[in-house]
Amino acid sequence: MKEFLEGSRVVAEIVKLCKPGVISAYPITPQTHIVEELAQFVASGESDAQFVNVESEHSAASVVLGGSASGVRVYTATSSQGLFYMAEVLFNIAGLRLPVLMTCANRAISAPINIWNDQQDSVSLRDSGWIQLYAEDIQEVADLHLIGYRIAEDKSMMLPVMICMDGFTLTHGIETADMPSQELVNKFLPAYKPLYKLDVENPITMGPLVDPDYYMEARYAVQQTLREAIKFIPKVTAEFSKVFGRDYNGLIEGYRINDAERVIVAMGSVCGTVKETVDALRAKGKKVGLLKIMSYRPFPYEEIYAALKGIPRVAVLDRALSLGSYAPLAAEVKAAFFGKKKKPAVISSFVVGLGGRDITKDSIKEVFSLLTAKERVGEFIDLKPELLKEEY
């Protein structure tokens, strides 16, 4: 049923429908309304989950790790500093092959302190072994949570999934979303049946010390599964489409790229603004398009190569930095073409919208206008030069 709901509320409603056994969260900044609503559902009896209110994000991640290890579906949400505080546990969750699902409400990282939206938090955790899926709008946020659980809990995957939604833009934005019924959710997402679980009747050990004789194989296995995930994710989204009627391939989405001469590559809600700008420029006869990355981990190199190999000029938008190196998304898009004969003549890289700096249609038009024969490396858009004067 179509409803007009805040993004955070949508996540809470969807998670409720997924019937997790354990939800754990640290309730204050940088938290969102998501867990506030979930706590309400638990308090009012609408959800049977055990809600564990903890003293830190490190503990929240540890509780869902334990919950998942004991064989139930679990959920948590955080962002920014909170996500970083979870970091060591997040690597553990992936290494232990626990199908935890969490929402990251993408926000900037300190210092300076900034509560607003960019993607530095989740992008910085790209190496953790979590599958990371990025949503463009609130409908996708809803759908990706259902898709995420299915991917995570499949016996061929057994990996955690992070659904990334832009803070404020999507968490605090209110728009129309088609909310599924419990029946449809049950049809798509059956109850979680763990392969192994911690059980006092049948004791096993999870996460023991592994010496050099075994460690590499465990890491190889995670890497191998993430490679297989590139083939597996579109299978799950195809099944999702059968039940709910909305089509995603789950990895990438091309928008008006077939005859495009210039294409922007981006992730998250900025893709909507890019699509608007593409339509405006197309109306003036400019051959432009967008390639949206939905799956940042696993990174779909081959799909990106196939989509962009015939495009003369490509601009990659990053909403995060790898300080001291190339912008992270740009570096990987470029890597997709390394050693290939057929490739764009220019792959330029732009940094936009850090710490909530608004990204307007003009920002996107500027990116297209700077996408010339001269390759740009990590060029900042909408920078204020007057603030860069050095004064001591």
Added chain:
Amino acid sequence: MKEIRIHARAGQGAITTAALLGYVYFLKGMYPYAFPHFGAARMGAPMNAFVRVDSQPVRLRSQIYEPDYVIVVDSTLMRGFNCFSGLKEDGIAIINGKEAVEIPKVKARQKVFLVPANDIALKTIGRPLGNTTLLGAYAAATGEIDLEHLSEAIKKRFSGRAQEGNIQAAKQGFEYISEAISYGARRAT
């Protein structure tokens, strides 16, 4: 596509106003996107809430710089800050205030409506929260939404006495502006 910008201070209910207005458009079968932008995230700090609405799902995620309509919840914001910045040539502004409010000079086709929303809210709700009055005034001033949908939205959001008070507040805001418009029309003829 229509774009509405709301100027308020944090804690004055601008997000609720945007959410209600968005919901009214939703009831009309349109696709609204309502969202806030916080300045310094503390009570009393100037902040904006926005509604962007279209017959198709809204994809544009930026703030609103060239609004069709402006709603000013707190007229003290107009001291030293241009709430009319970028207002369209034929834009309409609805301001919570009385005659004493100093209104900047507007362009020939722009319209400004003053509504004593706090006074109306005090009488109807019992607290000086002018948001629903302003939405009633918005309905009358712009003709974009009707009072019935607005009452329905208020019913969904509030219950009990707050619901009755807010429905009354919206109605009185609507009537205040309707009368001002018909008075202006009579005077012009």
